[in-house]
Amino acid sequence: MKKNLVFILSLVMLAFAGCSDDDNKGSNPISVAFGVPSLNLTDATTPIQIVFSKPTTAAGSLNISFVTTAVAYGTDFTTAPAATGTTLTIPYAANVSSVSFNFNKLTNAVPTDVKNVKFTIIDATNVTVSNNNRIQVNFNEAASLGQAMAAAVGGPNQPNQVYIDLSSGGNATALRTSWDLGFYGGTDFRVTINGSLKMAAKKLETTNIDEVQSPDESMIISQGQGVASQIDHPAGLITGTAIEAVSANDADNKVYLINMGSNPSETAPSTGSEGSASGTLRGWKKVRILRSGMDYKIQYADIDATTHEEKIISKNSAYNFTFFSLVTKNVVNVEPQKNQWDINFTTFTNLVGPTTPYYYPDFVVTNLKGGARSYQVVNTETLNYDTFTLANVVSGNFTEDQRNIGSNWRSTSITGPGGLPVSAFVLKTDRFFVIKDPAGNIYKLKFTGGANASGERGYPTFQYALLQ
Known part of the structure; x- marks a missing residue:
């Protein structure tokens, strides 16, 4: 029977909204889960993402078992790292938000085949295993005829x-207000801003994130108002982000003033109208983004603050972006792979x-x-x-x-x-x-x-x- 994958967002809660890392220490253990519950295999090699509820405090490893339906390890698929029997061990480093292993598909399926592999995280060191500890990968990649x-x-x-x-x-589905910045998973080091909220970003002349800044009303986006260079170019090429490419030289990475845009209205508009951006203003932030090896480091604060917070954002090539909320101070799930x-x-x-x-x-x-x-x-x-x-x-x-x-x-x-x-x-x-x-x-x-x-x-x- 032909099976179509119904893609749903992970149920993993990556953090407790509104709490800083210090708030969570000692009260909520770090948990681990698969990024999505299932996926179809469209490529010869597919990264299978595993996410942590907050950055890991120490290095460790995950043990993952698998069961198969109509496929065999070594004949129809392999993994990297390689399996021992029906178990994989996936190492992870300290201060990472995710880790992945590669699934290598060696054979294909026809529309009438049911071929899949079910993976389960069975135990882990230094973190707890979430209830969302299973993923099913489907060999049958037949496209829907439409609906x-x-x-x-x-x-x-x-x-x-x-x-x-x-x-x-x-x-x-994801709430538009759940994220503010997206950290690109490709070879470039680029950061997108949330244009669905009318956000804007302005480069300042300083590299000192702890300097007090003031709102800049010229950055407010309205119908026919705003500065084109302070929004991501809407054509969508990654080279068109309002925040410049993140340099390997820290001294080149300036502080940006961020207009956080507008919330959706909390009241219904008149029939035929829309209220998607007529809610409360979301305020202002300042950010500075650096490289941390092959990952990102973000420094961020309120504009009147004289101290700042930092977080490492891991690059993830399976996704266009890894998303971060300046409000909840957490990595959040938004886009599918x-x-x-x-x-x-x-x-x-x-x-x-x-x-x-x-x-x-x-x-x-x-x-x-x-x-x-x-x-x-x-x-x-x-x-x-x-x-x-x-x-x-x-x-x-x-x-x-x-x-x-x-x-x-x-x-x-x-x-x-x-x-x-x-x-x-x-x-x-x-x-x-x-x-x-x-x-x-x-x-x-x-x-x-x-x-x-x-x-x-x-x-x-x-x-x-x-x-x-």
Whole structure:
């Protein structure tokens, strides 16, 4: 029987919100768990991530057992480190937030096969084992033929980001306010800011994080207000972050003033409007980011503080970013692994023209950094969603811009009394989109709605189909 992976976020709580490391010492032991409960194997080698609830205080090791279904170690798969019998021992270092081992797939499965391996963390040194101590990896990588789906962004205030994996038909949801900075897992040393909250970052001339700073009202992002260089470039290339590349030379890494942006509103807006950024202002922080070997070190504080806190953020190549909250002072789970999602429903700080920041709700981002691509197709007399086939795909249209879906699927006003515009969700039915996922599967996708029966925004729906 064909099995589709329903991708869900890990239930691991990486820390106790609002508490510093000092608050947690002696009261809450460090726990360990798998980053996700299951995944499909799309690559020959897949890193399997294991996460700690807070950075480890000492080096140690994990013992992991496994059981197989219709596969054999050494014939169908191996691991690195290698297994002894049906057990792996995974060492970890002090002051790390995660560790991983590689799963090497030697054979594939056909759609009717059920082939998997189930791993369980059975014991550990210096940390306790969480209840989320199991993961199942599935050999059957057959892509979903398509379905109708809804993205639970949370209604007109849109508090959630929703990550969709078309090949499995799965989705993962995270609160937009759960993170502030993302630390890139690739070869570059780059840090992203949370544009879904209208955050901005301004480089200062000092390297002293303990200097008192003042708010800079020019950094506040509003409709047509703000500085383009203080937001991540919305096209999505990693070289376009507002925070410059982190240098190996500490003296080159300046302090940044951070405008933390806006919360979603806590009250419902009028029907047809949205409240995704009309909540309270989130305040100001200052940060300085350094390298720590092949990882990151962040120094951070309130802007009027004369002392600061530090944390090591481990680089993790299985993910686009490792996310950190300046509010809770913890690493948090946000995105699925970089090859396990294709599009993200979110709010978004865009540019109108080359220099004018502009905030968008109802936005859809393509997983550019993970290898996904997309483009838009406008209906013609002979070509529409129903008639479009794999032969109609134009590979050259898959450009490196994460906004190729963006807000192009909807508009937000109608003509009201006296010819004046009135807020209302309007679905654009004259177009659809083509999406290539990180594994190379190509889909056509059309949006079927964005409001509920009462006209409230924040209820996007869509359908898609695999082109083959």
